[in-house]
Amino acid sequence: MPNYRPPEAMNGTPAKVTLARGTVLHRVHKSHREAAAFNPHPAHCLYGGGRFDGTSCDPYGYLYAGLSPAAAVCETLLRSLPFDPSGGPRLLPRVSVEGRRLSTLRLTTDVTVVSLMTAQELAAVHQDSWLVQTEAIDYAYTRDWAHWIRRHTDPWAQGFVWSSKREPGDRTVLLFGDRCPQGAVSAAEPVEGGGVDFGTAEGEQWLNSVLQPYHARLAP
Structure with a gap:
């Protein structure tokens, strides 16, 4: 499938889904970046980068989030983390969480996204589950x-919404900075668990509580 180039025309009708104003999102991000700030740095067209990042071929700011804290943590921190053949918990290297935190966001306006949740919705954009x-x-x-x-x-x-690869029971969202109005995403009002700094003892305890059901934990 990677060698199949997109066709010139789109013959299907992409599925539209509205994320309603007030929808709560959860994002794991570098602490130096504001919670609701889109990443402005284009990925290389060929090397590194994330699944749907903007590049020099199509430069746009981007913001990935999960619809639950677990989805945000799994998508960001459990990528390609292998299971221990001896049956022990997967150990997440501490370098993976250095300078990172989880923030809770809230949509301040309705946002319309392309849904890539089902096989039919993927087929509408000439794709299958490989894409997500x-x-x-x-x-x-x-x-x-x-x-x-x-x-x-x-x-x-x-933006797009699709089933999280690492937590299939939940959804992942990508928003386009050039198509979302300014202030479309804001940091949520302070709520319990609304912001977690992984560099603190409390943050480490919280993170391990989220990782435990996935048979993972921070390395000693």
């Missing part, structure tokens, strides 16, 4: 497909 399930080795290709979908859903699509 493949590992990082194929991300240069998934970014190219994301740019193609954006071109054919301009101007209405303000």
